[in-house]
Amino acid sequence: MSKMGATRDGYGEALLQLASNPKVVVLEADLGKSTKSLHFRKAHPERTVSCGIGEQNMLLVGAGLAASGFIPFASTFAIFTERAFEQMRNGVARPNLAVHVCGSHGGTHTGTDGSSAQSIEDLAIYRTLPNVTVLHPSDTVSTRELTIQLAASSCPSYMRTARNKTPVLYEGREDEIKIGKGIKLREGTDVAIIACGVMVSQSLKAAEILAEEGIHATVVDMHTLKPLDSELINELVASCGALVTAEDHNIIGGLGGAVAEHLVSNTLAPLERIGVNDRFGESGQADEMLEVMKISTPYIAAAAKRAMARKS
Amino acid sequence: MEELEELARRCRVHIVNMVYKAQAGHPGGSLSEIDLLAALYKTQLRVRPNEPQWEDRDRFVLSKGHASPGMYAILAEMGFITVEDLDSYRVLGGICQGHVDMKWCPGVDFSAGSLGMGLSFGMGSAIAGRLENSARQVYVMLGDGEIQEGSVWEAAMAAAHHELGNLNVILDRNRIQNDDFCETQMRMFDIPAKWRSFGWNVKEINGHDMSEIVDGLNFLGTSNDGPSILIAHTVKGNGISYMADNPAFHGAAPNDEQYQQAMLELGEVSA
Numbered sequence: 351m352s353k354m355g356a357t358r359d360g361y362g363e364a365l366l367q368l369a370s371n372p373k374v375v376v377l378e379a380d381l382g383k384s385t386k387s388l389h390f391r392k393a394h395p396e397r398t399v400s401c402g403i404g405e406q407n408m409l410l411v412g413a414g415l416a417a418s419g420f421i422p423f424a425s426t427f428a429i430f431t432e433r434a435f436e437q438m439r440n441g442v443a444r445p446n447l448a449v450h451v452c453g454s455h456g457g458t459h460t461g462t463d464g465s466s467a468q469s470i471e472d473l474a475i476y477r478t479l480p481n482v483t484v485l486h487p488s489d490t491v492s493t494r495e496l497t498i499q500l501a502a503s504s505c506p507s508y509m510r511t512a513r514n515k516t517p518v519l520y521e522g523r524e525d526e527i528k529i530g531k532g533i534k535l536r537e538g539t540d541v542a543i544i545a546c547g548v549m550v551s552q553s554l555k556a557a558e559i560l561a562e563e564g565i566h567a568t569v570v571d572m573h574t575l576k577p578l579d580s581e582l583i584n585e586l587v588a589s590c591g592a593l594v595t596a597e598d599h600n601i602i603g604g605l606g607g608a609v610a611e612h613l614v615s616n617t618l619a620p621l622e623r624i625g626v627n628d629r630f631g632e633s634g635q636a637d638e639m640l641e642v643m644k645i646s647t648p649y650i651a652a653a654a655k656r657a658m659a660r661k662s
Numbered sequence: 663m664e665e666l667e668e669l670a671r672r673c674r675v676h677i678v679n680m681v682y683k684a685q686a687g688h689p690g691g692s693l694s695e696i697d698l699l700a701a702l703y704k705t706q707l708r709v710r711p712n713e714p715q716w717e718d719r720d721r722f723v724l725s726k727g728h729a730s731p732g733m734y735a736i737l738a739e740m741g742f743i744t745v746e747d748l749d750s751y752r753v754l755g756g757i758c759q760g761h762v763d764m765k766w767c768p769g770v771d772f773s774a775g776s777l778g779m780g781l782s783f784g785m786g787s788a789i790a791g792r793l794e795n796s797a798r799q800v801y802v803m804l805g806d807g808e809i810q811e812g813s814v815w816e817a818a819m820a821a822a823h824h825e826l827g828n829l830n831v832i833l834d835r836n837r838i839q840n841d842d843f844c845e846t847q848m849r850m851f852d853i854p855a856k857w858r859s860f861g862w863n864v865k866e867i868n869g870h871d872m873s874e875i876v877d878g879l880n881f882l883g884t885s886n887d888g889p890s891i892l893i894a895h896t897v898k899g900n901g902i903s904y905m906a907d908n909p910a911f912h913g914a915a916p917n918d919e920q921y922q923q924a925m926l927e928l929g930e931v932s933a
Contacts, residue, residue, distance in 0.1 A: 402823070411786035411817075411820070418790030418794075440773070440779065445764055445773040
């Protein structure tokens with residue numbers, strides 16, 4: 351796990367690979383260097399639309415293109431997609447036009463830019479929109495594969511990527527990555543840790559710490575928050591009987607919220623949620639932010655023990 | 663011209679009927695736009711009523727989507743939908759949803775209802791046409807109150823930047839918005855100068871004079887170097903005396919007596 355990469359780079363690679371499809375169009379809002387759509391722009395300027403610093407316009411230009419048979423990929427910072435939420439709601443999701451929105455720099459892991467750039471609510475708000483697929487991959491390889499799969503989807507999507515590097519997990523394992531299917535990265539029967547994005551590698555480390563104490567944890571990469579892999583959650587409830595969710599996102603409405611909603615309507619199991627505790631971030635290095643937000647490895651391990659203690 | 667005027671008169675009858683039957687909806691902006699829509703559909707739009715999804719059709723985007731009775735009326739007259747379909751306006755399960763919706767009604771290219779969105783969508787449609795080397799045109803109808811939405815100006819700037827000569831706006835300048843006259847809600851100062859300064863080709867017409875409308879529509883779609891806007895000076899509620907220039911009929915239905923009077927004024931019944 352020594353190789354590192356930022357998920358936004360996986361997005362940029364995928365766009366380049368998708369370029370062989372003449373229907374793929376890339377939309378930018380002056381952040382192509384950051385979201386990594388710039389590689390596509392350099393290779394295919396004729397199919398790249400600069401929308402200036404205008405996110406509301408960008409999403410609906412995408413809708414117009416999608417309604418005419420094109421496959422638009424629009425990216426900006428996660429936080430700035432939110433400015434166009436109503437465009438996403440009324441102009442994209444409602445008519446079910448397959449515009450693919452990528453919000454990079456999601457979460458407090460974004461770091462030193464500070465709280466204005468650290469979206470902690472994007473996954474929650476897009477999850478509430480009918481028709482919209484919501485993704486938050488954990489490494490460059492899965493980001494690339496999921497982005498490529500999105501091009502074949504008939505539904506709009508929101509995908510969060512991260513600014514900073516995390517371990518590469520899926521090199522040579524591309525076949526395991528499917529929209530809507532969580533991936534078991536480690537198996538144990540004491541507790542299941544369900545994570546997304548940058549928190550997947552943190553959760554794997556937590557599982558190692560727990561293993562040293564004789565606790566065997568399953569770790570799941572739930573890269574798709576919607577549609578949620580409810581079958582897998584049922585399986586984890588049966589096999590482990592205690593769950594932890596881990597996300598670099600407000601504990602309200604994100605992955606923890608999605609899993610909790612599923613549990614209350616199905617088989618209940620103890621659930622501990624690790625996430626940003628309903629507060630805004632601040633400037634700091636990525637790893638420092640996970641500490642400040644109390645969502646790093648030791649906090650996940652402690653939550654796993656709390657969940658296990660609640661088993662009846 | 664007489665044929666177009668008669669078409670617009672029949673559409674006005676449909677509009678009043680729809681709003682009266684539903685006892686809800688937006689007659690004012692439907693009546694101000696209808697002469698423009700009648701001329702646009704009859705003289706300009708390359709569309710196929712029996713094949714509404716024809717890929718190379720011109721696109722029409724009613725961004726002021728509340729003025730849907732006007733659009734449903736012309737769609738019925740053109741044969742996209744039937745006159746009987748108009749009875750489904752605002753009725754559960756009906757194809758004539760309160761605001762025009764591409765998922766419900768044949769001939770509707772854009773799901774509207776939230777102001778300030780249609781021009782951006784039209785811009786995407788225009789880029790699609792250009793990428794496909796198609797000669798098709800995109801027409802977007804905006805309301806004047808609508809251009810108070812900031813997102814309209816994001817789109818206006820971007821469309822000129824991309825030199826979208828196949829993108830055209832018709833601005834229904836009826837001077838009234840939901841609560842009152844535009845002048846009291848948000849003064850917009852020199853609207854033609856604003857669009858010119860954003861890089862658009864601008865022409866102004868009387869939006870109820872058929873020969874001016876036809877000339878104005880001919881001005882659209884001829885530019886190679888950028889988008890064009892036809893600013894049509896109209897009267898909200900035009901054609902019905904008590905609705906004309908009356909903010910109360912932005913979004914209100916006539917009562918029985920008012921309905922009878924409207925039918926009289928439109929020549930549907932004699933005194």
